[in-house]
Amino acid sequence: MKLASIVLAAGKGTRMKSSLPKVLHQICGQPMIHFAVQAAQNSGAGKTTVVIGHGGEKVQQYLGAGVDYALQSEQLGTGHAVLSANQAVSNEFDYVLVTNGDMPLLTEETLRQLVVTQLSNTGPLTLMTMVSDDPMGFGRILRGCDDSVIAIVEEVQCTPEQLAIRELNVGAYCFKTKWLWQALQRLPLSPKGEYYLTDVVGIAVEDGFRVAAITMKDNREALGINTRVQLAEAEAFMRKRILEKLMLDGVTVIDPASTYVEETVKIGMDTILQPNTFLRGDTFIGSDCEIGPNTMITDCRVGNHCTILSVVMEKAIVEDGVDMGPFARLRKGAHLGPGVHLGNFGEVKDSYLGAGTKMGHFSYIGNATIGKDVNIGAGTITCNYDGEKKHPTVIGDRVFIGSDTMLVAPLNIGDDAKTGAGAVVTHDVPAGEVVVGVPAKPIRMKNK
Ligand code: UD1
Ligand code: CA
Numbered sequence: 001m002k003l004a005s006i007v008l009a010a011g012k013g014t015r016m017k018s019s020l021p022k023v024l025h026q027i028c029g030q031p032m033i034h035f036a037v038q039a040a041q042n043s044g045a046g047k048t049t050v051v052i053g054h055g056g057e058k059v060q061q062y063l064g065a066g067v068d069y070a071l072q073s074e075q076l077g078t079g080h081a082v083l084s085a086n087q088a089v090s091n092e093f094d095y096v097l098v099t100n101g102d103m104p105l106l107t108e109e110t111l112r113q114l115v116v117t118q119l120s121n122t123g124p125l126t127l128m129t130m131v132s133d134d135p136m137g138f139g140r141i142l143r144g145c146d147d148s149v150i151a152i153v154e155e156v157q158c159t160p161e162q163l164a165i166r167e168l169n170v171g172a173y174c175f176k177t178k179w180l181w182q183a184l185q186r187l188p189l190s191p192k193g194e195y196y197l198t199d200v201v202g203i204a205v206e207d208g209f210r211v212a213a214i215t216m217k218d219n220r221e222a223l224g225i226n227t228r229v230q231l232a233e234a235e236a237f238m239r240k241r242i243l244e245k246l247m248l249d250g251v252t253v254i255d256p257a258s259t260y261v262e263e264t265v266k267i268g269m270d271t272i273l274q275p276n277t278f279l280r281g282d283t284f285i286g287s288d289c290e291i292g293p294n295t296m297i298t299d300c301r302v303g304n305h306c307t308i309l310s311v312v313m314e315k316a317i318v319e320d321g322v323d324m325g326p327f328a329r330l331r332k333g334a335h336l337g338p339g340v341h342l343g344n345f346g347e348v349k350d351s352y353l354g355a356g357t358k359m360g361h362f363s364y365i366g367n368a369t370i371g372k373d374v375n376i377g378a379g380t381i382t383c384n385y386d387g388e389k390k391h392p393t394v395i396g397d398r399v400f401i402g403s404d405t406m407l408v409a410p411l412n413i414g415d416d417a418k419t420g421a422g423a424v425v426t427h428d429v430p431a432g433e434v435v436v437g438v439p440a441k442p443i444r445m446k447n448k
Helices: 032-042 056-066 078-083 108-119 177-184 197-206 228-248
Strands: 003-009 047-052 068-071 095-100 125-131 140-143 149-153 167-176 212-215 259-261 277-280 295-298 311-314 328-330 341-349 358-366 368-370 381-383 393-395 406-408 411-413 434-436 441-444
Touching (some): 003 078, 032 047, 032 095, 108 125, 108 212, 125 149, 125 197, 149 197, 167 177, 177 197, 406 411
Parallel strands (some): 003 095, 047 068, 277 295, 328 341, 381 406, 393 411
Antiparallel strands (some): 095 167
16 A cells, blocks of 8 residues: 655645744744654655645745655645645555644644545545534534535535534545545635635545544644644643653653753653753753753753753753753853863853863853863853954863963963963963963972
8 A cells, every 4th residue: 555645835824924834833843844744754654745835935945855845836725735736646656645734733643543544445535523612713524314424614604503513624634546636626616716625525425435534532633723822722732742751751840831842852761850941952861860940952962960950052062960050051062071060150162171170150161172170260261262263272181270260262271280360371381380460470380
């Protein structure tokens, strides 16, 4: 059996009131189309075609080469949109899944269920329905006397009796490919001037087929996003889904309501997430860490046994046993070796701090390579920028940098050297030497 999938994403999304195409609005850090495409691909489809139109270039730019595209140049309805994928999905595919791109919560399991049901169905399609007391905006499912589905009526066209129907069209279907292409040619024009995909149900019934339907177990999966109110609802549900998975995998989340973790983030066992923690992008956190409260980590690697309190960090690496915060900041290229302590108001960028190095208070380290067990005194600054260029600072092992030292780069400071409080270091300091003053000069040579 060969399965293809089509994701509809050409609509304008008028109700979003936005210049951004609807499917690019984000849920937990990723455009909603990402989730729709992921579910389609993971459901077993050998090929996924995304129907683009309104804002198509942007959608294509985001999704890249991982999917195929079909262009619907005029948005003449969901039926017309599927028909635009005719060239892309040939009859070599026995079945085709069709989903709306604005339903990011629909899971691959649900789609697989749809396919499995269609495989044993003699009719040409199976659709997904849900029963809900809040039917707003959904097409209503009409069933015949033998309980089979005989039509889907869009809300705008419902009679008052039909409006009261509580079984709704989710917007996910599995079709026999060959049948679908010829049925779409026969779609009637709706009073709204569109070709509705939902009208293929009537066509199947006319052809004498029985239309199969399965009902959603969890209605929240079927949330279609038409407005920003629904966008926020989807965000909340997706967030909960991500956090529950983490909790079941051994991560403690003290307050799920104020913890924000993106789907891409991986976290080890026995790590505790305190409230108001944001973990985003390509982030990996080891086990036995305590993260937060009030912490934002984006695209970082964090080892095991780390404590990270009230910290903002991006594109940084933190090895095992690091203790950071409160109020520290790691910028891109920061790398803290094992057991580093970074206290309050420290900022590190494009720099490596060796194992056991301590930087307790109010310092800026940029473009520096720092050895092991170095003490960086309060208020130390690498003066790495001369107004035009960034310059490097290299500090050896066991160096003692006195409080308020200005390290004017480029600069090399050898192992076991010391700088006095308030020193302005403008020249290299050999190993073991002690420098003080402005500009800093040696006061005594060790080991000589
Ligand atoms: C659609 C269904 C409705 C169902 C609901 C579930 C139809 C006619 N109606 O209504 O029965 O209950 O979804 O959420 O199918 N699109 C295109 N090209 C177009 C029009 C739409 O690609 O010309 C895409 C949109 O980008 C969107 C999807 O199709 O991803 C659904 O379109 P939308 O306008 O949101 O349909 P609904 O009114 O929600
Ligand atoms: Ca919709």
